[in-house]
Each structure stands twice: as structure tokens, then as C-alpha cells.
Amino acid sequence: MKYNLVVCGGTFDHFHKGHREFLRHALSMSKKLLVGLTSNTYVKSKENNNWIEDYQIRKQSLEAFFKKEKTKDRVLIEPIDDIYIPKIWESWPIEAIIVSKNTLLSAEEINLKRKEQIKFPLKIEICQLAKSEDNGYISSSRIRRGEINREGKPYINPLWFKKKLLITEKLRRNFKKPFGVLLRKNKGLRRPDCPYLITVGDITTKIFNDLSLHQDISVIDFKVARKKKFSSLIELGFLGKDKIIKIANPAGCLTSTLFKAVCEIFKLKKDSQHIILQIEGEEDLSVLPLILSASLESIIFYGQPKEGIVKIVVSEKTKEITYDLVSQFKI
Numbered sequence: 538m539k540y541n542l543v544v545c546g547g548t549f550d551h552f553h554k555g556h557r558e559f560l561r562h563a564l565s566m567s568k569k570l571l572v573g574l575t576s577n578t579y580v581k582s583k584e585n586n587n588w589i590e591d592y593q594i595r596k597q598s599l600e601a602f603f604k605k606e607k608t609k610d611r612v613l614i615e616p617i618d619d620i621y622i623p624k625i626w627e628s629w630p631i632e633a634i635i636v637s638k639n640t641l642l643s644a645e646e647i648n649l650k651r652k653e654q655i656k657f658p659l660k661i662e663i664c665q666l667a668k669s670e671d672n673g674y675i676s677s678s679r680i681r682r683g684e685i686n687r688e689g690k691p692y693i694n695p696l697w698f699k700k701k702l703l704i705t706e707k708l709r710r711n712f713k714k715p716f717g718v719l720l721r722k723n724k725g726l727r728r729p730d731c732p733y734l735i736t737v738g739d740i741t742t743k744i745f746n747d748l749s750l751h752q753d754i755s756v757i758d759f760k761v762a763r764k765k766k767f768s769s770l771i772e773l774g775f776l777g778k779d780k781i782i783k784i785a786n787p788a789g790c791l792t793s794t795l796f797k798a799v800c801e802i803f804k805l806k807k808d809s810q811h812i813i814l815q816i817e818g819e820e821d822l823s824v825l826p827l828i829l830s831a832s833l834e835s836i837i838f839y840g841q842p843k844e845g846i847v848k849i850v851v852s853e854k855t856k857e858i859t860y861d862l863v864s865q866f867k868i
Contacts, residue, residue, distance in 0.1 A: 542567060542631050545559070545570065545572055546575070546620070547640070548574070550677040551681065553688070554688050555666060555689075563664070572599065574595060576616040592616065620643040620646060631659060633661070668689065681833050693800065696868075698796055700868045703867040705867060708866065715844070716847060720846045726750065736755045737820060737839035738821075744846070770813065782812065784815075828855055832851065
């Protein structure tokens with residue numbers, strides 16, 4: 538091993554393949570490893586900090602990893618409230634700091650501070666970022682945005698952007714059951730705290746508009762139970778200040794156009810403008826690409842005929858289930 542004692546730091550949110558590779562690299566470089574784990578206070582001070590896991594959850598993920606690697610006795614974990622090395626470690630004979638190219642500037646700032654304190658600078662060792670299957674990089678932010686899973690696999694198969702997918706009879710029967718929590722009454726509906734609030738279906742969308750719940754995205758087709766019921770957005774409670782995206786998606790299928798439109802919606806800058814995806818054909822199955830594309834913790838509501846409204850909280854589990862279901866469609 539190159540060193541006796543090295544240090545690294547990070548948030549290690551939604552512990553993933555890239556984290557594992559980074560820490561294995563750090564362990565291969567030194568006999569002992571000090572890990573500075575960002576505190577909840579530090580996380581809250583940064584931009585785009587919503588939906589990052591609590592400190593204790595992140596620490597437990599690290600401890601579980603080191604236990605599995607049988608290296609727990611070689612590692613110390615301490616909370617950090619800034620980019621600098623905790624005071625408890627400042628007098629320790631640390632030789633190097635392990636970083637990725639994304640955190641190189643922080644390592645250089647640490648060395649500037651050490652220079653001011655008349656201390657030797659730390660050697661800076663750079664670990665390569667782990668690649669995702671879509672040729673990007675694996676990151677916690679991409680996982681939170683719902684783009685990839687923790688192994689770097691995209692939640693949308695590239696083939697689905699090119700082919701029309703047809704529902705099977707078995708799947709059709711499955712989709713008659715609520716895909717989330719069934720709410721039989723609309724009373725008590727409130728605007729939840731979530732990255733995106735989404736409604737699918739004309740009746741559900743109208744209910745949310747009438748209650749002024751200000752959903753971010755609505756998917757409509759002017760039909761109820763496949764029969765034309767509405768003829769304008771005003772009838773659904775919209776005020777005319779919305780961004781409208783129109784596409785065609787025939788009944789019983791998922792078109793490449795639908796997948797592309799849904800993905801584009803989540804790439805748009807989120808602001809006060811509400812987005813309406815107006816579908817010529819049928820919107821029922823649009824719930825599936827919405828789950829696959831939405832950020833984690835987003836909430837989707839859709840109507841269950843003659844029963845009520847179904848609430849789906851987008852999670853890693855619901856994304857994996859949905860990916861499996863869409864994979865069963867016929868090409």
C-alpha cells in the first residue's frame with residue numbers, strides 16, 4: 538500500500554456503484570482510511586439539497602459496505618460541517634486525500650488552508666468516476682432525479698425511444714388493479730411536499746384544479762372511460778397560462794413519441810408554469826413512462842374507474858417494478 542493514513546469525504550447519498558469503486562480505491566491506497574461524512578447541517582446549506590437521505594441512513598450504508606468488505610477495522614467515519622478535515626483529525630499524520638475530479642477543488646482548498654497553518658500539503662489522489670450504462674456518470678443526483686438506478690442502469694430502455702410497445706392481455710388484466718394506494722374519497726386532499734406533483738386523467742386533473750392543488754404536470758385526453766367528455770382545457774379548470782405539449786398515443790400502446798415527450802418534460806426548467814401533456818388517443822398508460830422518468834419522491838395521481846383515485850409515490854422500487862412491466866410489452 539502506498540500510504541499509512543489517507544482521508545476522503547462526501548455525502549454518499551443513495552449509496553451506489555460509484556461510491557463502492559471510490560472507497561475500494563481509497564482502501565487499496567492505504568492501511569487506514571478516514572471518511573468525512575457531510576452532516577445534515579452541511580447538506581441543508583447546499584443547493585439542490587432536497588430529498589438527500591438523512592445522515593444516519595448514509596452512515597449506516599457506509600458501515601454496511603465496510604462490514605461486507607471486511608475492512609471496518611481500517612476505517613473511521615466522522616461528520617463534517619464544511620469541506621475541511623475535522624479538528625479531531627487535524628493533528629493526525631494524514632498523508633493524502635482521495636478525491637474524484639468533481640471534488641478536486643475542495644482538496645486544493647484544504648491544502649491552501651494547511652499552508653496557512655504551516656502544515657505540509659496532502660498528496661492528492663484522483664479516482665476516476667464510475668460510468669453509467671448510458672455513457673454518462675453514476676451520481677447520487679442522477680439517482681434522485683430518477684434517471685438511473687444505483688448500478689448505473691437507465692430506467693428507460695433506449696429501444697423504447699425507437700419502437701412502439703403493445704400491451705398484452707395479461708398486462709391489461711394486471712393494470713385493472715390499483716398500482717398504488719387507492720383513495721376512495723377526495724376529501725382531505727392536500728398539496729404534498731414532493732419534487733413533482735402529477736395528475737393523469739381528465740377527472741383526476743379536474744378535481745385537483747378545482748381544489749387549487751397546483752400540480753406541476755397533467756396528462757389529459759378529453760375522454761372519460763374512452764368516451765369524449767370534454768372539449769376544452771377551461772372545462773378541466775385550467776386558466777390558460779399553461780405550457781401545452783400535444784402528442785398522439787393510440788389506445789393499448791406506448792409510443793416512442795410518448796416516451797420522448799415525457800422525458801423532455803422533466804428536462805424543462807421547473808418553474809411556476811404548469812405543463813399539460815395533451816394526448817390524442819389514450820392517456821391511461823402514460824402513468825408508466827411518468828414513473829420511469831420522474832424524480833424520486835414525486836407523486837402521481839390517476840383515476841381508478843368507479844373506485845376512486847390512486848396515489849403512487851415514485852421510488853426506486855416502483856421504478857424497478859414499472860421497468861419490468863414495460864419490458865413485458867410486445868414490440
